[in-house]
Amino acid sequence: MAHTLSSAGRRIAQRARSLNSSAIREILKFTERPHMISFAGGMPLSATFGLPALREASVRASHGAESFQYSTTEGYAPLREWIAREHSDSQHRVSPSSVLVTSGSQQAFDLIGKVLLDPHATVLVERPTYLGALQSLSLYEPEFVSVPMDEHGLVSKALESIGPERAALLYLQPNFQNPTGARLSFQRRRSIAEIARRTGLIIIEDDPYAALAFDGRQVPSIHSMAPDHVIYLGSFSKVLAPGLRVGYMIVPRVLEQKFVQVKQAADLHSSTLSQRIVYETVREGFLASHVLRIASLYREQCEAMLSALDRHMPPGVRWNVPEGGMFVWLALPEGIDSEALLKDALAVKVAFVPGAPFFARDSLHHYIRLSFATAAPEQIDLGIERLAALINAYSRVLTPYLATDLHR
């Protein structure tokens, strides 16, 4: 019996050995404790689900046997057609054949890794970037290279100088990025599309928060500017319901068949019933007004957070003013370690996500991600007040050292 337990453990493949559970996942366990004020989760409020419409759609969709039968790998045809129409306009027509329904956007990362990443391929990412994408793509053993970003998103000039022609992929979130909340400007989208066309770079444009613009303004996607070079990822998780696990990819024509094949190998197809429920909910235009309600709710919570930050945070703490989405990105005075801060924050019943895991390499440890999606406005004020008190305490203790640092 010498082989029993250890042998199975020894057989773990190289790619899976360094994999760790996401920091967010571990933290979410704490957020379920009673009276916790959570700024940690990217979990939408269930008030944003449009539950009556979803319930009705579920009853309708579960009536027929075909909702429970195997279906095509590409996804439910009427849903694919709806998605293609939503992304088409007079200048740019999306074909339903280029739409592949996925089990959330998360699955798209995995399929992209499978189809496009050989070991050691270069993947360009924003600095910082969405950690779920890092986690999924890292199983295909690429080298990540970070591209600088600012409050207008990825700096396209920096992309140019980094040598995009050597890269297999550029991954970015154009709208209300997770974690920084930044929206990529129209001018930079144009520059990035132009670089892709010129160098053959493939862009993953991951866009789950597009509809959550507080001002209702939609900036054209990079996909609409360079459809042969962009894999566009959309999702119903943030505008309808994440638990159905329905997202989609729009892929360049030349890659369509390869993606269908790897999707088939991965899970045959996404839940037929989930896809039909989504279609039954959205087909008559439900989302048009529904996303306005969600955006308005999140705007209110965002304003509560911004005014609480103004009220409570000590000097030396900086943050962005998001134009949509779910996140504020907070820069603490350098020298404050956000993971140490988290431990103290949890003790006073406030949760957030430390910034370090959002960096592909050379992590910065004095950033934190605050989500305003989950807590109600009065809770937000209370939570920020507690957090500010802790940061204040840290700053006081650290001030002599920080001052020294400045003169180095």
Added chain:
Amino acid sequence: MAHTLSSAGRRIAQRARSLNSSAIREILKFTERPHMISFAGGMPLSATFGLPALREASVRASHGAESFQYSTTEGYAPLREWIAREHSDSQHRVSPSSVLVTSGSQQAFDLIGKVLLDPHATVLVERPTYLGALQSLSLYEPEFVSVPMDEHGLVSKALESIGPERAALLYLQPNFQNPTGARLSFQRRRSIAEIARRTGLIIIEDDPYAALAFDGRQVPSIHSMAPDHVIYLGSFSKVLAPGLRVGYMIVPRVLEQKFVQVKQAADLHSSTLSQRIVYETVREGFLASHVLRIASLYREQCEAMLSALDRHMPPGVRWNVPEGGMFVWLALPEGIDSEALLKDALAVKVAFVPGAPFFARDSLHHYIRLSFATAAPEQIDLGIERLAALINAYSRVLTPYLATDLHR
């Protein structure tokens, strides 16, 4: 614009280049034509879904917001507990922590490849074996080695002599194997479990058809004999509804965390609603009587097929007598090419799956897989009669050549 279309195509990763759409998938397109008698699909009859129970469960499950919310990667806790109880008995207790809900068994293949296969690792498979597993595992670039099987399943003595200690995995289906319909004998299960314990071999025991035994007899799983060496795959696709995409893995304790991590990277979790519908349907014991109804339906269709084969097939054609499941495996006279036969069969509105893709290497081309799951008994007789007429014609044409072959 020199880079546009070709550049994206040129960037396809090594592992994805040789991938093709499954033969079954291509054939299923034909089976949708009107008046086709299909022996091709592994698609369960919708009469086996227990639709009233599923509908009721869907209405109940879609009532609460939590069915539409993100949930844990491991799966819905009450469902995992139910699965663990189902697989436990007085000698062998399965812990809910070792149960991971997957998006069908197909996803389990992908997760196993990720966690356990380095490039060029040896994977032992039955000869022939399930092509969906081959397709999914092949993305992790292993070397497949076929182990002989007969009507009692994989030949355990042959496994011994092949050197199991060099292999990363052994993949098999113990009950009513796809494509041969064979059930692995109790004695061989014991021998295989013993080999695994002695050599440290990890076994994937893929068991979607276990409940479809025509005699109601359950042979103990290899998993129950060597739980530290077996990854057991179960599914609700053949006993409830495939479109929900709910399957599960039971994994050795030492691998639990790794599988949760790769599942998280692959799709965060399987559809919350699908999982709750399955649980709501099965929780009060619905399956116990339901699987008897399905097995009895398939037994009737199997008997219709066996008696049609007896009635119509020319000498020189051999087949097994399945004790359950959905498949009969037919050996044609050598020299008859099953893919050529398929073209002629489709012309007379009969579909089946040629045997060649079920071989990991050194394919034999004179086998075909017949599914008795889809067509009604009178259709089965008609379809087999047409197929027999074609095989007869092929045999007559080939007889002089076949006789020559015998003397080589």
